[in-house]
Amino acid sequence: MKKVVVVAFWLLVSLPVVSQNVLTLEECRVMALENNKEHKIAAEEVAMAGYKKKAAFTKYLPDLSIKGSYIRNEKDLSLIGEDMYLPIGTVTESGFAFTQDQVNNKWTKIQGRAVPLDANGMPFDPKDNPEKIMWKSYTTIPKDELTLDTKNIYMGVLNLTQPIFMGGKIVAYNKIANLSKDLAMSKQESSRQNVILSVDETYWQIVSLANKKKAVNGLIELLSKMNYDVSTLKESGLATKADQLSVQVKQNEAEMVLLKIENGISLSKMLLAQYCGLPVDQVFSLADENLEEIPLSEIDSVDMEKVYENRSEIKSLNYATQIYKQKENLVRADMLPTVALMANYIGSNPNSLNGFENKFKFTWNVGVVVNIPLLHWGEQIHLLNAAKCETNIANFKLNDVEEKIKLQVNQCEFKQTEAKRKLDLAQKNLERADENLKYATIGFNEGVIPASNLLEAQTAWLTAKSDKIEAEIDAKMTEVYLQKAIGQLGK
Numbered sequence: 001m002k003k004v005v006v007v008a009f010w011l012l013v014s015l016p017v018v019s020q021n022v023l024t025l026e027e028c029r030v031m032a033l034e035n036n037k038e039h040k041i042a043a044e045e046v047a048m049a050g051y052k053k054k055a056a057f058t059k060y061l062p063d064l065s066i067k068g069s070y071i072r073n074e075k076d077l078s079l080i081g082e083d084m085y086l087p088i089g090t091v092t093e094s095g096f097a098f099t100q101d102q103v104n105n106k107w108t109k110i111q112g113r114a115v116p117l118d119a120n121g122m123p124f125d126p127k128d129n130p131e132k133i134m135w136k137s138y139t140t141i142p143k144d145e146l147t148l149d150t151k152n153i154y155m156g157v158l159n160l161t162q163p164i165f166m167g168g169k170i171v172a173y174n175k176i177a178n179l180s181k182d183l184a185m186s187k188q189e190s191s192r193q194n195v196i197l198s199v200d201e202t203y204w205q206i207v208s209l210a211n212k213k214k215a216v217n218g219l220i221e222l223l224s225k226m227n228y229d230v231s232t233l234k235e236s237g238l239a240t241k242a243d244q245l246s247v248q249v250k251q252n253e254a255e256m257v258l259l260k261i262e263n264g265i266s267l268s269k270m271l272l273a274q275y276c277g278l279p280v281d282q283v284f285s286l287a288d289e290n291l292e293e294i295p296l297s298e299i300d301s302v303d304m305e306k307v308y309e310n311r312s313e314i315k316s317l318n319y320a321t322q323i324y325k326q327k328e329n330l331v332r333a334d335m336l337p338t339v340a341l342m343a344n345y346i347g348s349n350p351n352s353l354n355g356f357e358n359k360f361k362f363t364w365n366v367g368v369v370v371n372i373p374l375l376h377w378g379e380q381i382h383l384l385n386a387a388k389c390e391t392n393i394a395n396f397k398l399n400d401v402e403e404k405i406k407l408q409v410n411q412c413e414f415k416q417t418e419a420k421r422k423l424d425l426a427q428k429n430l431e432r433a434d435e436n437l438k439y440a441t442i443g444f445n446e447g448v449i450p451a452s453n454l455l456e457a458q459t460a461w462l463t464a465k466s467d468k469i470e471a472e473i474d475a476k477m478t479e480v481y482l483q484k485a486i487g488q489l490g491k
Contacts, residue, residue: 021284025203028276028286029490032199035277039195042188049181056177059170062162071153079146087135098126104134148356158345164368167336172329179326183319189312195275196490200480202272203286208473209265210289215465216258219458223251226444226458230451243451250455254462294472296420296479302409302486310487313401321394328387335380337372405485412482419475426464426471433457433464 033039089098100107105116108123115123118132126133163170227247233239270280278284288294308314343366351361373380440457443449483489 021282022287023276023284024287025200028199028203028272029196031276031278032195033192035275036191036195039188039191042184042191046181046184046188049177049184053174053177053181056170056174059163059173062160065159066156067159068156069154071155073151073153075151077148077150078143079148080141080143083143084141085138086141087133088137088139089135098133098135102136104136105132148350149358150350154349154360156347160343162341164339164341166338166340167333168329169333172326172333176323176326176330179319179323183316183323186312186315186319190316193312193484193487193489197480197484199272199275200489201477202268202275203288204294204473204476204480206265206268206272206286207288207291207294208469209261209268210286211291211469212466213258213261213265215462215469216254216261219462220251220254220258222441222458223247223254226451226454227251229445238447239451246455247451250458294476296472296475302413304406304409307405307409307486308402311405312487314398314405317394317398317401321391321398324387324391324394328384328391331380331384331387335373335384337370340369342367342369409482409485412478412485416475416478416482419471419478423468423471423475426468430461430464430468433461437461 087098089096089102091097100114103116105118106121107114107116109115110123116126116133118124118129119134124132227244230239230244230247234241234244269284273280273282273284343364345362345364347360347362349360350356350358353361353363437457437460440449440454444451444454480489
């Protein structure tokens with residue numbers, strides 16, 4: 001009794017686990033997007049572009065910084081090379097002058113005006129030759145008094161810079177940052193659709209193989225029953241050993257086909273598990289494995305203008321073209337004047353704000369900095385022309401991709417129409433094979449047709465069933481590819 005209770009308990013516990021192992025297409029898509037490394041990289045690139053966009057906006061704001069420095073000099077700074085001797089004269093309204101009693105020069109009169117004589121007794125003009133004046137009194141400026149202690153210099157600056165006009169460079173930077181984020185989001189969408197496409201291909205491949213497995217299992221059951229019937233007829237003398245061997249060979253062939261299908265299912269489920277981030281040996285089933293018919297949807301007439309709006313590749317190239325256009329503005333900005341407001345709060349030791357002192361003192365200043373480029377030998381013109389070439393290249397790539405996408409959409413529409421026609425033919429062929437197998441089975445049971453005819457009918461039925469399954473999957477995949485081509489996959 002205890003064993004029965006324990007077994008019942010574990011069965012009840014395992015029921016939710018079994019239900020959790022049935023995966024829908026949407027669940028596979030979500031898990032694959034969460035697990036795919038390239039999609040995660042694309043998400044990080046979007047986040048990075050967002051931070052760069054915020055960083056570009058800060059260029060509009062004032063820049064505040066603190067700078068400090070320390071310098072150790074080998075020698076002190078001396079303003080004179082030796083002691084200086086200065087004559088003592090008289091300061092008058094017309095400037096520095098002297099009187100006769102302040103100099104040792106002899107004097108003479110020329111045209112009634114007193115004129116000093118030099119050491120050789122020749123008259124001279126003191127304004128033209130002041131070195132010939134022989135002063136009586138001098139004052140001294142010692143060299144030591146003009147030797148400044150500059151071996152240790154400390155300086156600190158608090159700087160504020162506010163851009164006023166940068167030639168449009170800051171505006172261009174911000175536009176590039178905004179476009180770069182849009183470009184990263186467009187690439188992320190491309191990555192998302194590529195992941196979904198890979199998941200859908202593998203998912204429907206498993207569904208196709210699962211349906212083929214059911215068909216082969218059905219055929220094996222028929223062949224097993226037929227083998228029993230032929231054995232009974234052989235014992236009654238109504239069938240030959242060759243008839244029995246033919247049935248057994250067909251049964252063995254069907255079992256070999258079943259083995260290949262099961263191996264294909266296992267490998268495909270391993271691939272799907274890898275996409276979804278599950279262990280490769282995870283046991284699970286798909287919600288659509290038991291569908292008798294694959295659901296197909298009709299896509300309305302395609303508007304190429306909407307396709308271009310939806311396709312992430314077109315969006316990416318549009319953003320790239322606009323980025324290159326803004327790069328032209330960046331190069332052009334280097335050819336224009338720039339204006340910035342500047343303010344500084346400066347502290348230094350030693351300082352010379354009130355004589356020379358070996359201690360910290362502080363002062364401030366404000367001003368406007370203007371930079372006007374004059375001559376760069378045509379460098380910026382060449383760079384601007386190169387930037388225009390990059391913009392033209394991006395436009396050419398955009399036009400080329402638009403043409404290729406239009407061709408791709410037309411091809412997908414054609415393939416979808418062709419796949420639906422094949423599906424209709426495969427459906428009709430399967431109906432005929434079903435009817436043929438039905439009559440062949442009745443005829444064999446009534447003994448009016450040989451076993452070989454029934455085997456042919458069974459083989460034809462399996463072929464028709466397989467063709468119908470493949471046609472359904474092909475129609476479904478052409479639908480998926482068309483959705484990808486028009487940019488609507490996963491939306």
